[in-house]
Amino acid sequence: MIASEKLNIIQKIRELKNLSGTHSPSIDTILKEIPQLKISIDACFLSNPYATELFIKYLDNDLIKKNRLRDILEFYPPQNYDVSCYISKATGLSPKNIFVGNGAIEAIQAIMHTFVRKKVCVIIPTFSSYYEFVRPDTDVIFYPLKKEDDFILDTNDFVQFVNDTKVDSIIIINPNNPNGGYLSKQDLEFLLESLKKLDNIIIDESFIHFAYENLELSQISSEELISKYNNLTIVKSMSKDFGIAGIRAGYAIMHEDRVKKLLSNGYLWNVSGLAAYFFQMYSNKEFLREYDIARKKYIMNTLMFLSEMKSIEGIKVYPSKANFALVEILSGQTSNEFTMNLLINNGIYIRDCSDKIGLEGHFVRIASRSFEENLSIISGIRKCMREKK
Amino acid sequence: MIASEKLNIIQKIRELKNLSGTHSPSIDTILKEIPQLKISIDACFLSNPYATELFIKYLDNDLIKKNRLRDILEFYPPQNYDVSCYISKATGLSPKNIFVGNGAIEAIQAIMHTFVRKKVCVIIPTFSSYYEFVRPDTDVIFYPLKKEDDFILDTNDFVQFVNDTKVDSIIIINPNNPNGGYLSKQDLEFLLESLKKLDNIIIDESFIHFAYENLELSQISSEELISKYNNLTIVKSMSKDFGIAGIRAGYAIMHEDRVKKLLSNGYLWNVSGLAAYFFQMYSNKEFLREYDIARKKYIMNTLMFLSEMKSIEGIKVYPSKANFALVEILSGQTSNEFTMNLLINNGIYIRDCSDKIGLEGHFVRIASRSFEENLSIISGIRKCMREKK
Numbered sequence: 001m002i003a004s005e006k007l008n009i010i011q012k013i014r015e016l017k018n019l020s021g022t023h024s025p026s027i028d029t030i031l032k033e034i035p036q037l038k039i040s041i042d043a044c045f046l047s048n049p050y051a052t053e054l055f056i057k058y059l060d061n062d063l064i065k066k067n068r069l070r071d072i073l074e075f076y077p078p079q080n081y082d083v084s085c086y087i088s089k090a091t092g093l094s095p096k097n098i099f100v101g102n103g104a105i106e107a108i109q110a111i112m113h114t115f116v117r118k119k120v121c122v123i124i125p126t127f128s129s130y131y132e133f134v135r136p137d138t139d140v141i142f143y144p145l146k147k148e149d150d151f152i153l154d155t156n157d158f159v160q161f162v163n164d165t166k167v168d169s170i171i172i173i174n175p176n177n178p179n180g181g182y183l184s185k186q187d188l189e190f191l192l193e194s195l196k197k198l199d200n201i202i203i204d205e206s207f208i209h210f211a212y213e214n215l216e217l218s219q220i221s222s223e224e225l226i227s228k229y230n231n232l233t234i235v236k237s238m239s240k241d242f243g244i245a246g247i248r249a250g251y252a253i254m255h256e257d258r259v260k261k262l263l264s265n266g267y268l269w270n271v272s273g274l275a276a277y278f279f280q281m282y283s284n285k286e287f288l289r290e291y292d293i294a295r296k297k298y299i300m301n302t303l304m305f306l307s308e309m310k311s312i313e314g315i316k317v318y319p320s321k322a323n324f325a326l327v328e329i330l331s332g333q334t335s336n337e338f339t340m341n342l343l344i345n346n347g348i349y350i351r352d353c354s355d356k357i358g359l360e361g362h363f364v365r366i367a368s369r370s371f372e373e374n375l376s377i378i379s380g381i382r383k384c385m386r387e388k389k
Numbered sequence: 390m391i392a393s394e395k396l397n398i399i400q401k402i403r404e405l406k407n408l409s410g411t412h413s414p415s416i417d418t419i420l421k422e423i424p425q426l427k428i429s430i431d432a433c434f435l436s437n438p439y440a441t442e443l444f445i446k447y448l449d450n451d452l453i454k455k456n457r458l459r460d461i462l463e464f465y466p467p468q469n470y471d472v473s474c475y476i477s478k479a480t481g482l483s484p485k486n487i488f489v490g491n492g493a494i495e496a497i498q499a500i501m502h503t504f505v506r507k508k509v510c511v512i513i514p515t516f517s518s519y520y521e522f523v524r525p526d527t528d529v530i531f532y533p534l535k536k537e538d539d540f541i542l543d544t545n546d547f548v549q550f551v552n553d554t555k556v557d558s559i560i561i562i563n564p565n566n567p568n569g570g571y572l573s574k575q576d577l578e579f580l581l582e583s584l585k586k587l588d589n590i591i592i593d594e595s596f597i598h599f600a601y602e603n604l605e606l607s608q609i610s611s612e613e614l615i616s617k618y619n620n621l622t623i624v625k626s627m628s629k630d631f632g633i634a635g636i637r638a639g640y641a642i643m644h645e646d647r648v649k650k651l652l653s654n655g656y657l658w659n660v661s662g663l664a665a666y667f668f669q670m671y672s673n674k675e676f677l678r679e680y681d682i683a684r685k686k687y688i689m690n691t692l693m694f695l696s697e698m699k700s701i702e703g704i705k706v707y708p709s710k711a712n713f714a715l716v717e718i719l720s721g722q723t724s725n726e727f728t729m730n731l732l733i734n735n736g737i738y739i740r741d742c743s744d745k746i747g748l749e750g751h752f753v754r755i756a757s758r759s760f761e762e763n764l765s766i767i768s769g770i771r772k773c774m775r776e777k778k
Contacts, residue, residue: 019470020468026465026467029467029471045464049463052459052462052463056459056462059458059462069445070441070445071635073441073444073445073448073633073635073636074438074632074633074634075415075416075417076634076635077634078418081408082418102491102495102637102661103658105657106491106659109654109656113655129657132654133655134654245465245466246460246463246465246466246661246662248660248661265498265501265502265523266522269494269634270491270495271637272664274635274661274663275661
């Protein structure tokens with residue numbers, strides 16, 4: 001590719017990025033606007049491709065082959081409470097504790113607008129919606145993870161900070177996005193015990209299915225803690241674990257009075273027919289058995305991917321128990337230069353983190369994809385590093 | 390069916406109704422809970438079945454046969470603003486005036502929570518979400534349509550009422566649900582001119598594609614009025630016109646400052662991949678040409694259906710330009726008895742309106758369905774009337 005064309009593409013991507021706020025432009029948007037660009041791997045996108053395949057297999061058998069797709073498109077979906085009954089069946093929680101969202105992001109928005117009021121503490125770097133979606137009268141206090149601590153949360157220091165700054169709400173993403181830092185269940189319970197007096201402790205478990213505490217890779221869940229802590233809200237995205245971001249399916253678990261308040265004047269039919277179908281699958285034993293294999297396969301993939309990345313000279317891979325890693329470019333390239341090189345010369349799209357508070361400069365986030373794609377990503381990064389030398 | 394079994398079903402439906410608030414339990418919920426019930430026609434459900442067929446034909450060709458369904462399920466959908474660009478292409482409006490909703494009901498909720506504050510006037514009978522979704526600090530004033538006027542809105546009287554009660558916001562559904570009363574564009578402009586000083590005039594055009602002002606059955610739209618009246622919001626549901634309630638697709642048109650405010654701290658990815666696909670179709674000329682035939686066919690159907698119903702003794706059919714009619718039972722049966730008879734003896738599900746403010750007692754709403762289904766509904770009603778004699 002000639003240099004002027006390359007510059008042209010870089011400029012165009014910058015414009016698209018500006019239109020997407022603190023999120024990345026989707027690959028679809030990029031390909032529509034810059035058709036001359038060839039993207040072969042979307043390593044910006046955080047979801048389990050094997051789970052997507054599994055869901056599509058079920059959908060094909062249940063809905064398409066049986067000619068039942070029309071029911072899902074034509075009729076009103078079940079109301080919020082009815083869908084929470086499906087989730088109740090899957091989780092054992094009372095439906096009264098479950099607020100179903102049009103994606104986890106709707107649950108986040110509802111919580112931020114309704115229950116978080118005066119002063120909220122957000123750990124950075126983070127997913128930007130957590131500070132962008134607050135009400136205009138809410139103060140946001142940032143607690144920065146330290147680079148020298150490998151962006152791992154020091155729970156004692158954090159509790160001290162929360163007490164000192166007198167915030168009434170805190171948000172924890174576990175594992176955290178964009179670095180993948182993981183808080184064990186024990187650490188989590190320590191925080192919950194120490195911060196009982198807060199109005200809100202919001203834990204976003206969007207990536208929890210990719211984390212593990214033992215070699216069996218058993219699924220981790222904190223859902224049962226809801227009955228013990230009235231101020232706890234757990235946000236669950238189905239987009240990443242189950243690879244179905246396009247369906248918009250998520251939920252949040254919280255005290256029943258809060259669910260009641262949210263449903264009292266809104267959120268009636270906020271779940272589409274397809275999302276309702278997914279939530280029926282969510283308690284289907286056969287589907288879940290197959291899902292757990294897809295989940296473990298993807299974790300093994302990711303483990304190997306992260307370990308290969310760590311062996312590349314010129315980058316630092318921060319500890320992650322999610323399906324991605326925060327990577328620091330030590331070779332002198334900025335994160336933007338590195339991202340553009342990988343995209344334009346290798347067709348690999350990754351997340352430039354330079355717009356993330358606390359990660360200005362040399363950080364990128366790279367997602368784990370399928371086994372074959374991960375191999376291509378590794379060789380693409382190696383190529384970028386060699387060219388730099 | 391023996392009497393005790395019948396009573397049993399009536400009791401069970403009453404319980405389901407109680408769980409659904411001021412809406413009807415969906416046919417799906419009913420069939421799941423009362424499997425012994427046979428429902429052959431859902432005349433509670435307000436949507437164009439021919440439009441559903443058309444959409445499914447396109448979806449089948451574009452997504453299923455071409456193996457592109459995965460893209461729509463797996464990846465994040467385009468952001469709110471990107472989808473408003475598709476709608477802009479279809480309507481000629483600026484995307485800055487368009488707020489895309491996860492169904493029209495999300496747009497209604499957003500408007501009620503954000504822009505309607507002190508005192509809102511709701512015309513009754515109406516769709517209950519318009520008074521249920523207000524903020525706790527908003528007063529709702531009801532303006533009752535009069536039975537003796539055939540539930541037709543008297544615009545002069547209404548303007549007087551709005552001025553006298555000093556409300557700051559009003560809501561008009563056009564044609565109105567549940568009676569189908571239609572306000573001509575001329576009447577609408579009279580209201581807009583007379584009530585310029587209000588904060589909000591919200592016009593819900595969920596059923597506008599079923600209305601007509603001439604024999605060509607041309608589509609009616611008030612969308613261009615947005616540029617003239619800063620206080621105007623037009624709510625558009627795609628569920629009824631296009632027969633796709635399960636997808637959750639709707640939007641609202643309003644002043645650009647309001648769209649900006651809504652998008653400033655929420656509603657980022659509130660449209661699913663399938664809804665985004667629909668909105669791409671929304672500006673596809675070939676699809677729209679075929680859609681207009683499906684729309685006109687359904688209107689003709691409905692015209693004949695309403696005219697046949699009017700010939701049945703013992704009921705009164707109120708004037709409607711929507712795809713349903715408000716029907717008063719004059720034979721002495723309550724609306725509940727009539728609804729249960731039609732359901733249990735004839736397998737036809739209609740909307741008992743006894744929970745609607747202003748319609749207690751003897752009113753039901755009956756939807757137009759396909760040509761053949763409409764014939765069965767007519768003969769079912771005739772049978773109910775004969776049995777009563």
